[in-house]
Amino acid sequence: xxxxxxxxxxxxxxxxxxxxxxxxxxxxxxxxxxxxxxxxxxxxxxxxxxxxxxxxxxxxxxxxxxxxxxxxxxxxxxxxxxxxxxxxxxxxxxxxxxxxxxxxxxxxxxxxxxxxxxxxxxxxxxxxxxxxxxxxxxxxxxxxxxxxxxxxxxxxxxxxxxxxxxxxxxxxxxxxxxxxxxxxxxxxxxxxxxxxxxxxxxxxxxxxxxxxxxxxxxxxxxxxxxxxxxxxxxxxxxxxxxxxxxxxxxxxxxxxxxxxxxxxxxxxxxxxxxxxxxxxxx
Ligand code: GLN
Numbered sequence: 001x002x003x004x005x006x007x008x009x010x011x012x013x014x015x016x017x018x019x020x021x022x023x024x025x026x027x028x029x030x031x032x033x034x035x036x037x038x039x040x041x042x043x044x045x046x047x048x049x050x051x052x053x054x055x056x057x058x059x060x061x062x063x064x065x066x067x068x069x070x071x072x073x074x075x076x077x078x079x080x081x082x083x084x085x086x087x088x089x090x091x092x093x094x095x096x097x098x099x100x101x102x103x104x105x106x107x108x109x110x111x112x113x114x115x116x117x118x119x120x121x122x123x124x125x126x127x128x129x130x131x132x133x134x135x136x137x138x139x140x141x142x143x144x145x146x147x148x149x150x151x152x153x154x155x156x157x158x159x160x161x162x163x164x165x166x167x168x169x170x171x172x173x174x175x176x177x178x179x180x181x182x183x184x185x186x187x188x189x190x191x192x193x194x195x196x197x198x199x200x201x202x203x204x205x206x207x208x209x210x211x212x213x214x215x216x217x218x219x220x221x222x223x224x225x226x227x228x229x230x231x232x233x234x235x236x237x238x239x240x241x242x243x244x245x246x247x248x249x250x251x252x253x254x255x256x257x258x259x260x261x262x263x264x265x266x267x268x269x270x271x272x273x274x275x276x277x278x279x280x281x282x
Pocket of ligand 1: 066069107124125126127128145171173174175176213
C-alpha cells in the first residue's frame with residue numbers, strides 16, 4: 001500500500017517519515033514531489049488533515065461490487081458499469097483526487113475483498129448490520145433499502161407469514177438470505193449467486209418466492225411478466241459503503257466527500273435519476 005503523498009509534503013512531515021525509518025513510505029516520495037516540498041509546505045498543513053489516507057493502489061479508489069444489482073450497479077450493453085453506486089463512487093473518487101476502479105464479483109466476495117484489503121471499499125447496496133460492523137467499518141448511510149418479496153402473480157403467498165414452509169430464493173451472503181434463514185429455517189432457503197439467478201429460479205418454479213432488495217425487485221418484476229411484489233415490506237435497512245477496519249483515514253475521507261455530495265444535492269439527484277419516486281414501495 002502506498003500513501004497518497006501529494007498533500008503530505010510539509011518539510012516537517014517528510015522529516016518525520018524519514019526519522020521513523022518507514023522505508024516503504026519514504027520510497028513512495030517521488031523525485032517530483034520531494035522537489036516541491038518547500039513550495040507546498042504552507043498549503044499542505046490544512047490539506048493533510050483530510051488527505052492522509054492510503055489506497056490499495058496509489059492514486060486509485062478500488063471498489064468491489066456485484067454488478068447484477070440494478071439500479072445500484074449493473075453493466076451496459078457495451079460492458080461498462082453504471083448505476084447509483086457507480087455514480088456516487090465516481091463523484092467520491094473525483095473529490096478525493098483518485099481514479100475509480102470497479103472490480104465486479106459475487107456479492108459475498110465483494111464484502112470479503114474489502115476485509116482482506118484487496119479493495120478500498122465495497123459499494124453494492126450493502127446493508128449496515130451489526131455482524132458486518134464486526135468485520136468492516138461503514139460510512140454514513142447514503143440510501144435506504146427494503147427487503148421485498150417477489151411471488152408469481154397467482155401465488156397463494158399474500159403475506160410474510162404465508163412464507164412458512166415455502167421454498168424461498170435469496171442471494172448468497174445478503175441480508176435477505178440471513179433473515180430468511182433465521183425466520184424460516186435453513187432448509188427452506190436457497191442461496192443463488194445473484195438476484196437474477198434467484199428470479200430465474202422463481203420463473204422456473206424451483207422456488208416459491210424470492211426475497212431481495214426492493215429496488216432490484218422492481219426492475220426484475222418489470223422485466224419478467226407474471227411476477228409481483230408483496231405490499232408488505234419484510235425489512236427496512238440502511239445502505240452504506242464498507243471500508244477496511246484498519247483504514248479509518250480513508251473512511252473519514254470518504255465520509256467527508258459523501259457529506260459534501262449529500263449537502264449539494266448530488267446524491268439525491270443520482271438516486272432520482274435511477275429510481276422514480278412512485279416506483280418504490282414506501
Ligand atoms: N442489501 C443487501 C445486503 O446488503 C443485498 C445487497 C446486494 O445483493 N448487492 O445484504
